[in-house]
Amino acid sequence: MAQKSLIHFDISERKVLLRIMDIFCVLFTLTIVSVVFKFDYFSITADYWGWTVVLIGYLLLFSTIFELYDLQKASRFESVLKNVILTVSVTVLFFMLTPFYSPSLPENRLQILFFFLSMVGALLLWRFAYITLISSPRFYKKALLIGDVAELKLMVEALQKSDPNYVITGYINTGKKEDVLNYDELAQFEATHLLTIIEDQHINEIVVASSKAKSKEVTASLLKDLNSLLIEGFPIKDYTQVYENLTYRVPVQHIGKDFYKFFLFSRSNHNKFYLSFLRGFDILISILGLVLCLLFIPFVFIINLFANKGDLFYTQTRVGKNARCFEIWKFRTMSKDAEDSGPQWAMKNDKRITSFGKFLRRARLDEIPQFLNVLKGDMSIIGPRPERPVFVKELSKSLPFYKTRHIIKPGLTGWAQVMANYGSSYTDSLEKLQYDLYYIKHRGLFLDLNILLKTFSTILFYRGQ
Numbered sequence: 001m002a003q004k005s006l007i008h009f010d011i012s013e014r015k016v017l018l019r020i021m022d023i024f025c026v027l028f029t030l031t032i033v034s035v036v037f038k039f040d041y042f043s044i045t046a047d048y049w050g051w052t053v054v055l056i057g058y059l060l061l062f063s064t065i066f067e068l069y070d071l072q073k074a075s076r077f078e079s080v081l082k083n084v085i086l087t088v089s090v091t092v093l094f095f096m097l098t099p100f101y102s103p104s105l106p107e108n109r110l111q112i113l114f115f116f117l118s119m120v121g122a123l124l125l126w127r128f129a130y131i132t133l134i135s136s137p138r139f140y141k142k143a144l145l146i147g148d149v150a151e152l153k154l155m156v157e158a159l160q161k162s163d164p165n166y167v168i169t170g171y172i173n174t175g176k177k178e179d180v181l182n183y184d185e186l187a188q189f190e191a192t193h194l195l196t197i198i199e200d201q202h203i204n205e206i207v208v209a210s211s212k213a214k215s216k217e218v219t220a221s222l223l224k225d226l227n228s229l230l231i232e233g234f235p236i237k238d239y240t241q242v243y244e245n246l247t248y249r250v251p252v253q254h255i256g257k258d259f260y261k262f263f264l265f266s267r268s269n270h271n272k273f274y275l276s277f278l279r280g281f282d283i284l285i286s287i288l289g290l291v292l293c294l295l296f297i298p299f300v301f302i303i304n305l306f307a308n309k310g311d312l313f314y315t316q317t318r319v320g321k322n323a324r325c326f327e328i329w330k331f332r333t334m335s336k337d338a339e340d341s342g343p344q345w346a347m348k349n350d351k352r353i354t355s356f357g358k359f360l361r362r363a364r365l366d367e368i369p370q371f372l373n374v375l376k377g378d379m380s381i382i383g384p385r386p387e388r389p390v391f392v393k394e395l396s397k398s399l400p401f402y403k404t405r406h407i408i409k410p411g412l413t414g415w416a417q418v419m420a421n422y423g424s425s426y427t428d429s430l431e432k433l434q435y436d437l438y439y440i441k442h443r444g445l446f447l448d449l450n451i452l453l454k455t456f457s458t459i460l461f462y463r464g465q
Helices: 010-037 046-065 075-097 110-134 151-162 193-201 216-231 239-247 253-262 272-307 355-362 367-377 389-398 402-407 415-419 426-442 446-462
Strands: 143-147 166-173 187-189 207-210 236-238 313-319 325-330 380-381 411-413
Touching: 010 046, 010 110, 010 272, 046 075, 046 446, 075 110, 110 426, 143 151, 143 193, 143 380, 151 166, 151 239, 166 193, 166 313, 166 367, 187 193, 207 216, 207 239, 216 236, 236 239, 272 380, 272 446, 313 389, 325 367, 355 367, 367 411, 380 446, 389 402, 389 426, 402 426, 411 446, 415 426, 415 446, 426 446
Parallel strands: 143 166, 143 207, 166 187, 207 236, 380 411
Antiparallel strands: 313 325
16 A cells, blocks of 8 residues: 655654754855855855854753753744744853854944844744744644553553654544543544554554554455555554653653563663763762852841741652662751641642742752762752652552662763653653663663753743742
């Protein structure tokens, strides 16, 4: 069967496209401006190629920090407008202040304004075109889900929430016939019409969510059609693979007893070069962090006397690597009697958190003393956030493989902290676990760098909790 394909872009392809076109549009616009308006502050020539490299480096760095490559935000022009202005402002500032590898400031200071406006205009025009064309339904990836209807709704919501350009068109139920998915946006199809469905609905991909079918006839029919499609080169993927690629989480709740077969631990967890580099990085950053902490202490101490009315520092037992407990250090953010009735989850808009404590948490300043834990080796800069023993015991009963988080050191920041929403429900804890396991599975320098950049974004946008 010939696939009636439409053009579509995967997540990685769209992120690469955004980066390449950002660079091209900025450099092309600056070239045009320099020729038409005799703009000589920035020129792309063989003699000054270093300027171009520095500008591209800053542009990509700050575009990442200010979330221009977050596909959810990249599809909304109001978010793009704000982030483009922030990105270009900081890029131009750093570019002008870089010695040797950037041009001298022009006598006519208006050229700096032209430089700024040219970059902003180029990025906004290109991003408007991206939203209008690439993010339009014309380029959506349409998928057909095959699996037991009892689990499909959660699967559909997880996939479509993660990628606005990924659309589940419908599903084929391999469970009980009487089960129906109460989801208006999804159409239910019959397994016997698979080839016709793909042709009529312009399906780009089939996602198999379960190999367990209640009907032998359905299984035989599906396997035959799926095998034919596979031979013809039609994309057929396992749900766990698609889920992980789209959400950057491990679908631990759908893996069950096959967890250790599916969950291949990252080689970096035992790579001596990586671990030595990470430890050196931890020591360097923790020393710098403790110096910063010393500078903050007088101010925090004075305000704490009036706002928090308690000890400046707060210690708490947390579970670390190999399930060993240690004492974590923080600036106090709650009232002294916050846990008189016993340990409690910190919740969104928690009334126990003081107004000054809320500021410390939002800016992530309450965690600065934890650089001492990093220096001692109890924690790392990056890793799953450590939990209290009572909560670990509680979550281990309800969440499968929760204790797997403890095979590496806990971190000051982590994949779950920069990606997950704040909350204390079962669903929130499951989501954080999925992110933590994704980090453990894919741990490496590039993912660590990504987490650091997203942490800067969290601090800059004041999104700490």
